[in-house]
Amino acid sequence: MVTKNQIKTVKSLQQKKYRNQLGLFVVEGRKVTEELLQSHFVLEYLFATDAKMGESLHPDYVEVGQNQMKQMSGLTSSSGVLAVFKLPERTALNFSDWILALDAVRDPGNLGTIIRICDWFNIPQIVASEDTVDCYNPKVLQASMGSIARVNIVYRDLKGFLQDSKTPVYGTYMEGENVFQHNFPDQGVIVMGNEANGISEGIGNLCGTKLSIPQYGEHTTESLNVAVATAITLGALRGS
Amino acid sequence: MVTKNQIKTVKSLQQKKYRNQLGLFVVEGRKVTEELLQSHFVLEYLFATDAKMGESLHPDYVEVGQNQMKQMSGLTSSSGVLAVFKLPERTALNFSDWILALDAVRDPGNLGTIIRICDWFNIPQIVASEDTVDCYNPKVLQASMGSIARVNIVYRDLKGFLQDSKTPVYGTYMEGENVFQHNFPDQGVIVMGNEANGISEGIGNLCGTKLSIPQYGEHTTESLNVAVATAITLGALRGS
Structure with a gap:
């Protein structure tokens, strides 16, 4: 059974304000739900329109009607599985490996794809400027395909973070040292800039x-x- | 002046069938129109809602009302510039450089991005299987951002093409030789597969x-x- 209040709560999680207020985020689809269930993320609710599907995912699933699912879903056609997880605790950064820093990346699809790429190349940490799109935005989660479970993403004042960095900081530009010929050290930070304006001057x-x-x-x-x-860039770094 | 028939014709170019029947394709937006005007593509019509903008692009522009533009546009909000170009003649392939081959790439955004990447890395030719999305699809052109003017794309029976290839053929797989460690020759063909199924067996x-x-x-x-x-992959090829 799902209550009207629960439906309202789930729907509100499309917005960052309510995600932060409630400490929850929502994902849709069997595959990403499965991946997050197997990760460190803590499940709050799991809804499924099909009992078999629900059971196969988690014993505490809640069966809902097509109509109720439609009301909760942020997609034009719901996949029949919707899960709500707790937002994770802030975790500390580990400077013994590479960190990807994002300066105002705004497009959810881009951030999701970047998370997936970091996962592939084992860049376990992303530091995003506070004006980067929220990584728990449903469109980001859709594009990251479960990689969110394996990449630690923190939002910080990027300037302060880079000023304090004890490892070398690299920026990606239209003009600069050839990324394919650079000898990368074992640790560092690589900064990627905004879609339209690149890396800001500061x-x-x-x-x-x-x-x-x-x-x-x-x-x-x-x-x-x-x-x-x-x-x-990460291919050049890891493949070199 | 734009006639009702012209509006109908332009609108029909959203579909591959009519593009091929009429030998025309459509692009929207100032920037991509400008890039195609400076290329080998031959202009058929240019419509603009703003006279100054139209004049700055081409002397033969046609001024149209917002409403007429809306009827012709394939976008939810038109940019105010719409151009129709002639589909180019089939051009021969040049085997003295690298060729990217696509096996059933279906997503317009992916093909557009791939064309842009080929342009960046100077891979001047793409051979696409007949079931790859049409490169004159408006969504492909939107994502390719004018790179369509610099990359030659031909649709072929991919099997026949590869059978006849006189240069080495590479496929990209989940398991294979490390792309970052391979010594690439000066010419060859690299095959990329379908979004869901990768490269087909044949x-x-x-x-x-x-x-x-x-x-x-x-x-x-x-x-x-x-x-x-x-x-x-192309980064590894060109950067090696």
Whole structure:
């Protein structure tokens, strides 16, 4: 049984304000729910329109009607599985490995894809500026495909964080040292910038080394998407 | 002046069937229109809701009302500039450089991003299987951001094409030779597979070398998005 109040609560979790107020976030779909159930995240509610599906996921699932699911879902067509988890405690950062820093990445799809790329390349930590899109935004979770369970994401004053960094800080720019030829140390921070404006000046001043993905041939592509640039940069880092 | 018939024609170009029948395709937005005007593509019509904007783009622009633009546009909110170009003639392939081959890439956003990545890394040719999404689909053009003008894309029976290839054929897989450690020759074909199923068996049999982007650390990310995987692979190829 799901109450009207619960439906209202679940629906409100589409908004960051209520996620933070209630300390909860919502995911939809069997696969991502399964991945989060197997992770450190703590389940609050699990709703399913199909009893078999619900049972296969968790003994405490709640069966709901199509209509109720529709009311709770943030998707145009619900997948039939919706789970609410507790927002995790803030965890400390570990400087013994690489950290990806994001300066005002705004697009949920980009952040989700970046989380997935970090997971692939074992970059276990992301430090995001406070104006980066919230990683518990349902669209981010949709794009990150469960990788959110394996990458630690913290929101900080990025300037303060970089000022205090004891490891080298790299910024990615249109002009800079060739990312494919750089000898990377064992630890450091790589900063990726905003979709439209790149890395802001204040943050850029704290980047000890400017890296760039060289363009090949003669042409005029203006830029690469930030998720694509992250993939190429982390590939160069881990593959070198 | 724009006639009712023209409006109908422009609107129909959202569909592949009519694009091929009429030999035309449509783009929206100032920036992509500008890039295509400076390219080998031949303009058929240019519509703008703002006279100054229209004039700045092309002397033969046609001024239209907001309402007419809305009827022609495929976007939920039109940018005020819409251009119709002639579909280009089929051009021959040049085997003296790398070719990217796509086996049933279905998502327009992915294809658009892949075209942009090819442009960046100077991979001037894409051979797409006949079931790959049409590169003149408006959503592809939106994501490719004018790179369509610099990358030659042909649709072929991919099996036949690979059978006849005189340069080495590489496939990208979950398991294979480490893409970061491979010594690439000066020419070849790299095959990227479908979003859900990867490279089909018949095509895979024609790949002389299987490449893979290694996963780092212990985790369970299932796969990378095909555009992200293309970016990393071409980065490894050009950056090596």
